[in-house]
Amino acid sequence: KAGVTQTPRYLIKTRGQQVTLSCSPISGHRSVSWYQQTPGQGLQFLFEYFSETQRNKGNFPGRFSGRQFSNSRSEMNVSTLELGDSALYLCASSGTGGFYEQFFGPGTRLTVL
Amino acid sequence: GENVEQHPSTLSVQEGDSAVIKCTYSDSASNYFPWYKQELGKRPQLIIDIRSNVGEKKDQRIAVTLNKTAKHFSLHITETQPEDSAVYFCAASNPGNQFYFGTGTSLTVIP
Numbered sequence: 001k002a003g004v005t006q007t008p009r010y011l012i013k014t015r016g017q018q019v020t021l022s023c024s025p026i027s028g029h030r031s032v033s034w035y036q037q038t039p040g041q042g043l044q045f046l047f048e049y050f051s052e053t054q055r056n057k058g059n060f061p062g063r064f065s066g067r068q069f070s071n072s073r074s075e076m077n078v079s080t081l082e083l084g085d086s087a088l089y090l091c092a093s094s095g096t097g098g099f100y101e102q103f104f105g106p107g108t109r110l111t112v113l
Numbered sequence: 114g115e116n117v118e119q120h121p122s123t124l125s126v127q128e129g130d131s132a133v134i135k136c137t138y139s140d141s142a143s144n145y146f147p148w149y150k151q152e153l154g155k156r157p158q159l160i161i162d163i164r165s166n167v168g169e170k171k172d173q174r175i176a177v178t179l180n181k182t183a184k185h186f187s188l189h190i191t192e193t194q195p196e197d198s199a200v201y202f203c204a205a206s207n208p209g210n211q212f213y214f215g216t217g218t219s220l221t222v223i224p
Contacts, residue, residue: 031210042119042202042216043157056211090156094210101147102212104156 002027004093004105012111018079021108025072025093031055032074033102034066037088049074078110086112115140117205119215126193127223134218136203137185143205143213146179146186151217152199160201161188193222 005024013019025032033056034046045058049068068074072093078085088109092102116139126132138146147162163170163177163186170177174193179186190197203215 033212035214040216043204043214045211045213048211050210056209092212100145100210101159101162104149104158106156 004091004103006089006091006105006108008108009106010109010111012113013081014113015081015083017081018077019081019110021076021078021089021091021110023074023076023091023093023105025074025091026103029093029095029103030072031094031100032068032072033092033094034074034076035090035092036060037090037107038086043090046076081112083112086110115143115205115207115211115213117203117213117215119203119218121218122216123219123221125221125223128193128195130193132188132190132193132197132220132222134188134201134203134220135185136187136205136215137183138205138213139184140205140207141181141184142207144208145206146177147204147206147212148177148188149202149204149214150199151202157202190220193220195222195224198222 007022031050033048035043048056052068063079066076088107090107092104094100094102119136144165149157150160151157174191176189200217206212
């Protein structure tokens with residue numbers, strides 16, 4: 001099976017702009033989670049989508065949003081970018097029902113200038 | 114919500130020695146505890162996991178222990194090698210499939 005893919009791999013934006021990141025899960029996986037990774041902060045959970053519905057949400061402001069399509073592909077949007085949004089954004093897909101490993105994509109490196 | 118704490122944040126060991134990383138969690142509903150290894154510039158990859166109905170699991174040089182009563186779990190790496198150098202993350206997951214990660218441990222194995 002092909003692994004989790006993310007596009008684009010790198011992005012440079014300026015403050016105030018918005019950005020959309022894309023994630024394609026492993027075939028058959030219906031759960032997609034998004035994480036923000038910054039040095040010293042580990043992996044901060046953004047949200048999880050399952051069958052086109054947001055099932056879980058982390059403690060991020062409303063500028064961070066997402067959606068999932070019928071083919072399980074997911075997008076994450078960040079509006080009104082701030083310098084502090086510079087990070088590696090990882091998505092992960094998994095099976096469901098507990099006890100399922102999350103498989104990570106390579107990430108999108110976002111730099112906000 | 115769940116809170117996962119991980120210690121230490123950095124760890125240096127001599128090649129051949131053992132390394133231990135510890136995590137605690139707060140939500141008794143958490144029932145799945147994976148450990149991920151992230152090498153520089155790469156994505157996190159699962160190295161071992163344990164379910165809440167098991168106290169210990171071993172895979173070659175890597176083992177994980179879980180104490181549900183105390184709500185803590187640990188990663189043990191024996192006979193460390195330079196290629197074990199990486200950042201290790203623990204995580205706790207609940208039946209709702211929400212994962213909470215620790216802040217990571219940067220392990221350096223000195224040849």
